[in-house]
Amino acid sequence: xxxxxxxxxxxEMEKILVVLVSGSFIxxxxxxxxxxxxxxxxxxxxxxxxxxxxxxxxxxWRLLRYRxxxxxxxxxxxxxxxxxxxxxxxxxAVTFLFALGGYLEARALERTRQALQSLxxxxxxxxxxxxxxxxxxxxADAVKAGEVVLVxxxxxxxxxxxxxxxxxxxxxxxxxxxxxPVGKEPGGQVFGGTVxxxxxxxxxxxxxxxxxxFARILxxxxxxxxxxxxxxxxIEQFARYYTPAVITxxxxxxxxxxxxxxxxxLLVIGCPGALVVAAPxxxxxxxxxxxxxxxxxxxxxxxxxxxxITAIALDKTGTITRGxxxxxxxxxxxxxxxxxxxxAARAELPSEHHLGRAIVxxxxxxxxxxxxxxxxxxxxxxxxxxxQEVLVGNLKWMRAHHIRLPAELExxxxxxxxxxxxxxxxxxxxxxxxxxxxxxxxxEGAAALIRRLRAMGVKRIVMLTGDNRPAAQAVAWRVGLxxxxxxxxxxPEEKVQAVRELQSTGHVVAMVGDGIxxxxxxxxxxxxxxxxxxxxxxxxxxxxxVLMGQSLNQVAYGIALGRHxxxxxxxxxxFAVAVVLALLAGVLWGKIFLASGMLVHEASVLLVLLNxxxxxxxxxxxxxx
Amino acid sequence: MEKLTLxxxxxxxxxxxxxxxxxLSRHPGVISAQVAYATGRVKVEYDPSALxxxxxxxxxxxxxxxxxxxx
Numbered sequence: 001x002x003x004x005x006x007x008x009x010x011x012e013m014e015k016i017l018v019v020l021v022s023g024s025f026i027x028x029x030x031x032x033x034x035x036x037x038x039x040x041x042x043x044x045x046x047x048x049x050x051x052x053x054x055x056x057x058x059x060x061w062r063l064l065r066y067r068x069x070x071x072x073x074x075x076x077x078x079x080x081x082x083x084x085x086x087x088x089x090x091x092x093a094v095t096f097l098f099a100l101g102g103y104l105e106a107r108a109l110e111r112t113r114q115a116l117q118s119l120x121x122x123x124x125x126x127x128x129x130x131x132x133x134x135x136x137x138x139x140a141d142a143v144k145a146g147e148v149v150l151v152x153x154x155x156x157x158x159x160x161x162x163x164x165x166x167x168x169x170x171x172x173x174x175x176x177x178x179x180x181p182v183g184k185e186p187g188g189q190v191f192g193g194t195v196x197x198x199x200x201x202x203x204x205x206x207x208x209x210x211x212x213x214f215a216r217i218l219x220x221x222x223x224x225x226x227x228x229x230x231x232x233x234x235i236e237q238f239a240r241y242y243t244p245a246v247i248t249x250x251x252x253x254x255x256x257x258x259x260x261x262x263x264x265x266l267l268v269i270g271c272p273g274a275l276v277v278a279a280p281x282x283x284x285x286x287x288x289x290x291x292x293x294x295x296x297x298x299x300x301x302x303x304x305x306x307x308x309i310t311a312i313a314l315d316k317t318g319t320i321t322r323g324x325x326x327x328x329x330x331x332x333x334x335x336x337x338x339x340x341x342x343x344a345a346r347a348e349l350p351s352e353h354h355l356g357r358a359i360v361x362x363x364x365x366x367x368x369x370x371x372x373x374x375x376x377x378x379x380x381x382x383x384x385x386x387x388q389e390v391l392v393g394n395l396k397w398m399r400a401h402h403i404r405l406p407a408e409l410e411x412x413x414x415x416x417x418x419x420x421x422x423x424x425x426x427x428x429x430x431x432x433x434x435x436x437x438x439x440x441x442x443x444e445g446a447a448a449l450i451r452r453l454r455a456m457g458v459k460r461i462v463m464l465t466g467d468n469r470p471a472a473q474a475v476a477w478r479v480g481l482x483x484x485x486x487x488x489x490x491x492p493e494e495k496v497q498a499v500r501e502l503q504s505t506g507h508v509v510a511m512v513g514d515g516i517x518x519x520x521x522x523x524x525x526x527x528x529x530x531x532x533x534x535x536x537x538x539x540x541x542x543x544x545x546v547l548m549g550q551s552l553n554q555v556a557y558g559i560a561l562g563r564h565x566x567x568x569x570x571x572x573x574x575f576a577v578a579v580v581l582a583l584l585a586g587v588l589w590g591k592i593f594l595a596s597g598m599l600v601h602e603a604s605v606l607l608v609l610l611n612x613x614x615x616x617x618x619x620x621x622x623x624x625x
Numbered sequence: 626m627e628k629l630t631l632x633x634x635x636x637x638x639x640x641x642x643x644x645x646x647x648x649l650s651r652h653p654g655v656i657s658a659q660v661a662y663a664t665g666r667v668k669v670e671y672d673p674s675a676l677x678x679x680x681x682x683x684x685x686x687x688x689x690x691x692x693x694x695x696x
Contacts, residue, residue, distance in 0.1 A: 055689055062687050066648035071640055106635035113634055113665055120696045218696075226661040236639075276639045284663045 015103050022052035022096045029092065045088035052095035053079050071271040074247070075598075078264040082594055085260045093595030094268060101602030105277075108609040112281060115288025115616055116221060122174045122193050123214060127158035130202075140192070141209035151201045156193060160207035160214075163188045168199025175213055176294075176548050217548075220298075221291045225284045229300030231569055232279035239276050242580075246270040262587060265597045269583045274604040278572035281608070285615035286565040294548035295558050302544035304569075306527045307562030311507035312458050312555075313499055313521070316465035316475055318514035319531055319552075321440040325355055327362035328421060332434040333409050340434040344426045346370045347383045347390040355424060356381065358438055359392070376400075380425075391427040403427045409435065420474020439474070445552040447479040452556040460507060461485060464495045466517065495521040512555055515542060529555060564618055572608045579604040626656060627673045629681060631692035636665040645688050652676075652684055667692060 029044035053076065060072035075098050082091035124140040128150045135150060140158040143149060148164060151157050157170070169181035174193040181197050184190055190203055193214035209215065228236070250266035253259060283300040290297045297303050317323045330337040345363030348356035350373045360367065370383025370390060379400065380393015391401055395413075398405065405413075405425075409432050416423040421437040453461055462485045465472045472488035475481075487498050495511075499521050502509045511518065511525035522528030522542045530543035531552065547554045583600055586592035592600070636642055642662035649658035649667070654675025659668045669681055685692045 059689050063644055063648065066644075066651055068644045068647055070644055071638065102637050106637045109637060109665070110634045116696070222661075222664050222666060225663040226666065271638075271640060273638070280639065280663045 015099075015106075018052055018055060019096070019100045019103055022048040022092070022099065025051065026089075026092050026096060029089070042088045045092040046083060048092040049079055049083065049088070049095045052092070052099040056095060056098060071273075074267040074270050078267045078594060081260060081264040081267075085264075087261060087594065090261070090594035094598045097595070097598040097602050101598075101605060104602075104606055105609060108606070108613060109281065112285050112288070112609075112613055112616065115285065116218070116291060119174075119218065119221070119291055122156075123218070124156040124158040124192050128152075128155075143205050143208045145205050145208055147205050149203050149205055151196045151203060153196055153198055153200070156195050157190050157201070157203060158208075159192045159203065159205035160212045161190055161203040161205045163190060163201055164204050165202040166200045168196045168201045170201075171195045171197050175217070176550070217296060220296055221287060224297050224299045224302075225287050227299030227301065229279060229283060229304050229569075231304065231573065232283070232300065235275055235279060235573070239272055242272055243270050246584075261593055262590065265587045265592060265594050268594055268597045269580075269587060269601055271601075272576065272580050273601055274576035274579050274608045275573065277605060277612075278576045278608050279569050281612040282565055282569045282572060282615055285612050286561055286568075286618070289616055289618055290545075290558065290561055293554065293557060295554055295561075296546040296548065297558075298544045298546075302527065303562050303565050305508065305562075306510065306545060306558055307564070307566035309508045309510045309527055309559060309562075310458065311460035311462070311502045312453060312510045312512065313462045313464050313495075313502065313525065315495070315511075315513035315518045315521070316463055316467055316472060317440060319512055320442060320446045320463065320475060320479055322443050323440065323514065325358045325422065325438045326441050327358055327436055328439050329416075329437040330362075330434065331412060331437070333406070334428065334431060334433040337434070340426055341436065342367065343385055343388065343390050343428060344392045344424070344436060346385045347373075347381050347392045350383075351375055351381050353381075355422060355438055356392075359424070359436060388428055389430070392424060394425065398425050398427060398432065401427070401430075403430065403432050405432050418470055420471045422471070439471070442475060442478050443550075443552060449552045449555055450480050452553075453559075456556065456559065458559070460502060462487060462498070462502065464490055464498050464511075464518070464521065466490055466492070466495075492517050492520055496524045499524045510559070529558065531555065561615075561618060565615060568612060568615055572611055575611075576604065576608060626670055629667075629669045629671065629678050631667040631669070631682070631685070631694060632696055633660070633665040633667060633685065633690045633692045636660070636662060636690060638662075641688065645685060645690070648688070649681070649684055652681075655681070 025044045025048035029041045029048065032040035032044065056072045057076045060070060060076045063070040064073060075094060079091045079095050082094065126137055127140045127143045128135055128137050129143055130148045130150060143159050149158055163184050163186050165186060167185045170184050170190060171181050172191060172194045175191045184201060191214060192212035246266055247270055250263040253266065254263035283303065286303055287297045314320055330341050332340040341363050345360045345367045347370050348359045349367055349369040370385045373383040375381045380391060380397030382391045391397065413423045413435055416435065416437045421439050424436045424438060425432065426434045426436060450461055461481060463472065463476055463481050464487050467488060469488040472486050473483060476483060476486045490498065495518055499509055499511055509525045510527040510529055511521045512529045512531055513522055515522060515530045519542050522530060527545065528543040529545045529547065531547045545558050579600065583592060583597060587597060639662040642660045646658050646660035649655050649669060654672045656670040656672060671681065682692055
């Protein structure tokens with residue numbers, strides 16, 4: 001394999017040389033033509049056709065040996081036929097243009113397929129493994145599951161695994177799209193392809209090589225690019241009949257009219273080149289573009305549907321909100337707020353409850369746990385903080401302990417709940433002492449996303465949630481959703497129902513969720529968009545679009561890209577159909593012959609390719625913050 | 626049975642993709658072969674006692690393409 005470098009250069013050079021040499025011969029031929037030396041003109045044209053046509057004929061022959069009739073065979077027949085009927089220039093032009101077009105198309109496609117290259121290059125290559133107590137460096141995919149790998153600052157983590165020893169800040173951008181480093185410590189999960197920025201880790205390998213999340217993401221993107229969208233399947237079906245039909249037509253024309261040139265020209269245009277590349281190249285470019293932005297698209301069909309959505313349903317918890325309650329306000333009726341929060345945190349410290357954890361986080365570090373800790377699920381916790389008995393919980397918990405709630409405190413509690421907060425009551429030594437208000441925080445960018453979706457003309461923007469109505473309405477108000485578009489207190493199957501209702505009113509519906517309790521709704525929607533759970537199995541399996549990063553902005557980006565892709569493909573297909581019809585009409589009319597037919601054919605393919613490649617450069621215009 | 630994945634980065638016509646795939650499938654020792662136009666990816670399942678990866682590359686070479694192992 002060590003020669004592959006210059007071997008590749010030779011391959012490239014041969015293709016360019018063929019085009020250059022045959023092109024120069026054609027130019028020489030015309031020079032002699034104008035100076036009246038027709039024999040030299042003929043000689044150079046035939047030589048040009050031989051130089052450019054040699055590889056074409058060779059490829060045609062090889063395909064024929066496998067009993068396959070390719071476009072190369074048609075071009076070869078056309079060129080040989082042209083020489084036979086004395087049309088030397090036509091023969092040279094057809095082969096030259098086919099070789100030149102083929103070369104340019106190959107370059108354009110190479111560029112398009114390279115879209116993933118920046119992603120591929122993030123793949124880990126080397127790994128340091130501890131084997132028999134010694135540190136050895138091996139290829140990343142040679143690590144075995146269960147082995148311990150060592151990762152130093154600036155190095156890539158070579159496997160998916162669990163941290164055994166060490167602490168580090170890790171840049172997880174290749175998996176999550178988020179470049180803000182994440183802290184890792186023993187027990188933490190790490191992904192192959194992510195980079196240790198500071199610190200040192202020893203990681204036990206759980207998934208290696210092709211099984212890592214990173215490798216599966218790459219595989220998924222390639223599968224997506226290869227998956228054929230309905231438009232493409234239709235076109236391929238069409239091409240399957242078109243080519244034999246045109247060849248038959250060529251034979252008929254020759255038999256009935258004896259117009260060899262018309263018949264040969266039909267062979268040249270027999271492959272609807274621009275039409276067959278119209279859809280797939282746009283898809284490869286668009287899916288590559290999305291992947292670079294941290295959006296995984298399941299396939300061409302998914303992207304086409306994304307471009308057509310008219311309604312969007314958003315899950316609340318974990319999508320519009322962070323899915324993590326936070327202490328918003330502390331109100332003390334006895335003592336001060338800081339003391340109340342500290343005492344509540346001491347009582348909640350041994351608790352596993354998510355509201356309790358939020359109170360502990362809010363109180364900060366250095367909180368000592370209570371003695372005699374007791375917890376009753378669905379009610380609250382209690383314990384002894386020194387001499388003080390602390391109760392933290394809901395109304396039921398207070399009633400169970402015969403705590404009297406003064407009217408002032410009770411009114412405050414009701415107002416907080418109506419405002420959409422979860423009010424946690426705190427009692428000290430048998431007296432109601434205060435209320436801690438918690439709420440799930442709205443995610444950054446949620447309000448901006450909803451404005452954007454509206455500006456993009458998405459007709460219905462609905463929020464679905466299993467949460468209670470006041471909490472749901474409070475979130476809706478904060479992000480600018482219409483109150484009548486809030487569906488609260490839904491079970492997972494009722495979310496599916498809500499999606500179906502939208503569909504039954506004629507909408508193409510996208511469902512955005514984190515894939516935890518809304519997986520059925522993601523599957524039921526026309527387009528399922530999984531957000532903020534980059535690379536997890538549920539997301540990869542049920543969703544059409546997986547957003548690797550935390551940024552909600554990507555939802556709008558995905559839709560905008562989908563729309564551009566749909567219109568790009570439409571334009572390509574319309575143009576290609578027009579070219580096919582124009583060529584057919586032109587040939588039968590007697591206006592287009594071999595050289596002009598091939599020129600139009602190759603030029604139209606290149607135009608379609610260049611138009612598709614614009615999707616590589618697509619970026620959103622006029623995005624607000 | 627062995628699997629081989631190759632990439633033809635400059636694969637030009639959609640037509641050729643299908644046809645190289647057909648040709649590979651008909652080659653003795655090849656169990657299945659797919660060539661995707663979109664990515665230029667070639668997936669071959671073959672009988673290692675009948676042919677080697679080098680043989681498979683030669684078949685693709687003969688169509689005027691130089692496949693690579695890396696993406």
